[in-house]
Amino acid sequence: DIQMTQSPSSLSASVGDRVTITCRASQSISNYLNWYQQKPGKAPKFLIYAASSLQSGVPSRFSGRGSGTDFTLTISSLQPEDFATYYCQQSYSTPFTFGPGTKVDIK
Amino acid sequence: QVQLVESGGGVVQPGGSLRLSCAASGFTFSSYGMHWVRQGPGEGLDWMASIHYDGTNKYYADSVKGRFTISRDNSKNTLSLQMNSLRAEDTAVYYCAKYGCSGGRCYLDYWGQGTLVTVSS
Numbered sequence: 001d002i003q004m005t006q007s008p009s010s011l012s013a014s015v016g017d018r019v020t021i022t023c024r025a026s027q028s029i030s031n032y033l034n035w036y037q038q039k040p041g042k043a044p045k046f047l048i049y050a051a052s053s054l055q056s057g058v059p060s061r062f063s064g065r066g067s068g069t070d071f072t073l074t075i076s077s078l079q080p081e082d083f084a085t086y087y088c089q090q091s092y093s094t095p096f097t098f099g100p101g102t103k104v105d106i107k
Numbered sequence: 108q109v110q111l112v113e114s115g116g117g118v119v120q121p122g123g124s125l126r127l128s129c130a131a132s133g134f135t136f137s138s139y140g141m142h143w144v145r146q147g148p149g150e151g152l153d154w155m156a157s158i159h160y161d162g163t164n165k166y167y168a169d170s171v172k173g174r175f176t177i178s179r180d181n182s183k184n185t186l187s188l189q190m191n192s193l194r195a196e197d198t199a200v201y202y203c204a205k206y207g208c209s210g211g212r213c214y215l216d217y218w219g220q221g222t223l224v225t226v227s228s
Contacts, residue, residue, distance in 0.1 A: 032212060034215070038152075043219060043220055044144075044152060044202070044215075045218075046216045046217070046218075049213075050209070050210065050212035053210075053212075055214075055216065089152075089154075089214075091212065091213045094157065095167075096142070096157070097154060098144075098151060098152040098153065098154060101151045101152070
C-alpha cells in the first residue's frame with residue numbers, strides 16, 4: 001500500500017498569511033494526488049486534483065504543485081473561511097490512502 | 108445539484124451487523140464509481156471501499172476485507188455498505204462519495220453528510 005504523510009500536522013497562521021502544506025507519498029504516484037478541505041462537523045470538500053488542477057469554484061488563492069512523491073498545497077493569502085484541516089489523497093492505486101491531515105488554525 | 112444522503116448508522120454491539128445506505132440524486136448514478144470513506148472520532152479520513160459504475164469491480168481496505176461488502180442498485184440510485192463482525196475500532200462517521208475523473212485523473216468530488224456508526228456493548 002502507498003503511505004501518505006503530511007507536514008506539518010498543524011500550523012497557526014494569521015489572515016493574509018501565505019501557507020504551504022507538504023504531502024509525501026511512499027512511492028512515486030506521478031500526479032495522482034488530490035487535496036480536500038474539512039471543517040469541524042462537516043464533510044470533506046474537494047479542492048484540487050491531478051496535483052495542481054483546481055476544482056471548479058475553488059478560489060484561486062489555492063494552488064497545488066508536485067509530481068512523483070512530493071507535493072504541496074499553498075494558500076496565497078489565508079482567509080477566515082480557510083481555517084480547516086487539509087488532507088491529501090493518492091488515487092494512483094487502491095487503497096486510495098489519505099494523508100493524516102494538516103490543521104490550520106488561527107494564530 | 109448532486110446530493111448524497113447516507114442513512115443506517117446507529118449503535119451496534121461488537122460482533123454485530125449494520126447496513127448503510129447512500130441515496131444519490133442530481134447526477135447519472137449508473138455512470139459513476141462510488142466510494143465509502145470513514146472517519147473515527149478525532150481522527151483523519153480512512154478510505155474503505157469502492158465500486159465501479161456497473162458494480163463489476165469492488166475494492167476494499169485490508170482492515171475491512173472479508174467483513175464489509177459494498178454494493179449498488181443502479182435502478183434505485185442507491186449505494187450500500189453491509190458491515191458484519193463489527194469491532195470497536197469500526198466506530199466512525201461513514202461517508203459515501205462520488206468518484207469523478209478528468210483527463211484520466213480521478214477524485215472524490217461530492218460527499219454525503221455522513222452517518223455515525225458506534226460499536227459498543
